[in-house]
Amino acid sequence: MQEERRLAVLRAIVEDYVSTEEPVGSKALVERHGLNVSPATVRNDMAALEDEGYLTQPHTSAGRVPTDKGYRLFVDRLTTVKPMTGAEKRAISSFLDGAVDLDEIVTRSVRLLSQLTRQVAVVQYPTLSRSTVRHVELVALAPDRLLAVLILSSGRVEQRLVELGVPIADDDLARLRTRLNLSATGEVIADAVTALRDLAEAEPGPSALVAGVLVDAMSDHRSDSRVAVGGAANLARYGDSFDSAVRPLLEALEEHVVLLKLMGEASAAGTVTVRIGAEGPIEQFSSTSVVTTGYGPHDDALATLGIVGPTRMDYPGTMAAVRAVARYVSRILDEA
């Protein structure tokens, strides 16, 4: 019985602290929430919650503040993801509609997400690995110099310069183009890579060179590791502990490699992952929380998107926003 009330107290503290950003005391708590008990009772519960590690006091005779463990419990057991309102849904779809290419979809998603959550948004570009090759194009820039263009089903275009060393005739080039497309077009990246490797082995010289470059382009780590970041201005709302906290965060946000690690494995579409404080793998983000989810066409989690914010955040609202944006972006990718 009182166990239940304790959880209610924890929830109330989290909610109050998130909205006021100040340690919450027993008296204010009973007033603001309709707890039908006295402050003294709440104090007992608070003391118990503190013993169990869910709360902490900045100093004696201050209110209580949730610990990471407290937030964790809140997220796991006390949260129901609140659905978006109709207006919000309309805003999301109108914001994302009309994006002409992948770049723009990602750019808009980042902006949308950061505005909805008032947090720093991070959107990973869909990884190549599960997308298929749509077309390979070769353009002769000079007799011995090609531009190889790789067009993928995800809408991504990769281009590479190829120095052949020796000139290549136009009809040889045309034949090579056909051959490459026969091997690669329609294949998943992984299969296309092996097909091109076989081709390169069977036929040395220019063909092998071009095939090699294409393989490089496909497996290029850079391609997998693109992310867009937006809403960094929201970091300025950190209020307390500023230069000490924000500087390294801003730096980390420019290190896309770090960010990718932070986003981690794409969690299955529909599942929102919340990493609170030091639960994450990256030190710089040990005093922030990260809310992510996977997205991709056909709800295939090709990539991850999410937000980074202070552990003191509105989890239900944020999780809802992240989930909603992922859902809409996935739908748009379906159509493309």
Add this chain to the structure above:
Amino acid sequence: MQEERRLAVLRAIVEDYVSTEEPVGSKALVERHGLNVSPATVRNDMAALEDEGYLTQPHTSAGRVPTDKGYRLFVDRLTTVKPMTGAEKRAISSFLDGAVDLDEIVTRSVRLLSQLTRQVAVVQYPTLSRSTVRHVELVALAPDRLLAVLILSSGRVEQRLVELGVPIADDDLARLRTRLNLSATGEVIADAVTALRDLAEAEPGPSALVAGVLVDAMSDHRSDSRVAVGGAANLARYGDSFDSAVRPLLEALEEHVVLLKLMGEASAAGTVTVRIGAEGPIEQFSSTSVVTTGYGPHDDALATLGIVGPTRMDYPGTMAAVRAVARYVSRILDEA
């Protein structure tokens, strides 16, 4: 005679203030610089400089701080751009070498520039308008659906989906491709646009449709308005006046349209433009300085790059870094 010394005093104050970030007093000034006069003399000069508007005091009985006007004079008359050392030059070229495409050139430039200057770097992508069409490629995704790919001399690739409405035969497609390339390849954007418009007019139907899309892609404003930003973490060094100053700056840095306005017209390559404080067109940046220069292949100022920082910055060093990076990037674009 004493006019000369006054300028020396102004220069010394600027230099000291830039390095210490604290108002500089007369005594410290004569000690740190080899001025062969007494503090009292310097005080007289300071008072005169203040009357003329080059200096100001945060409060009575504090040292002097340069005004925007003071910085202006410093930059215009007291600065010799210090050349980069050999080591710095090597660092720059090794940093920029090995960039495989335009995207990477820009990304690396931004990072380099922000690290060299310890400031926020902004690099505008080369505008399309002066570059030429290298190749037009059409890829059939479905019988009535094409992907049009536009490859430009600047290394940029634009792609657009074209819904034909009616299916197109393979050999018609091949003919169209040849025709488009005949009209456009090698031409400057502006000429290519008119050529394609003519073609569209002469021949309605699918050809016109595709030509129209290509024209759109060429004149698309979005293409002209891409910028990359880096080193925002350096804003955290603003020390004083933080949340008040940095928040709007961070926001403005994410508004690429605003940034483009800030960068302004590309100044001729080789000329470094310095805008101090409120001299610039944008309110949010009225307490910062902007150092820019044009760059592009063959020293054709296709685009602008530069940095944004506090008015209190090392102008000679920053100007040198901006100029050097622009020069190297231009050279790399030459080769491509």
Add this chain to the structure above:
DNA sequence: GCTGGCACTCGTCGTGCGGGAGTGCCAAGC
């Protein structure tokens, strides 16, 4: 026109002192 001296200003920093919010604990009540 430069210089040393001197009085004056004013921001900064350390100290000390309520005020107040909040707690912990205890004894009484349901």
Add this chain to the structure above:
DNA sequence: GCTTGGCACTCCCGCACGACGAGTGCCAGC
């Protein structure tokens, strides 16, 4: 056995006060 009102205690915060010192402006002398 919870819950509750009461009460003493802790400790942060804000404010006033005063000493200190950096820096100035001005003046008289060279």
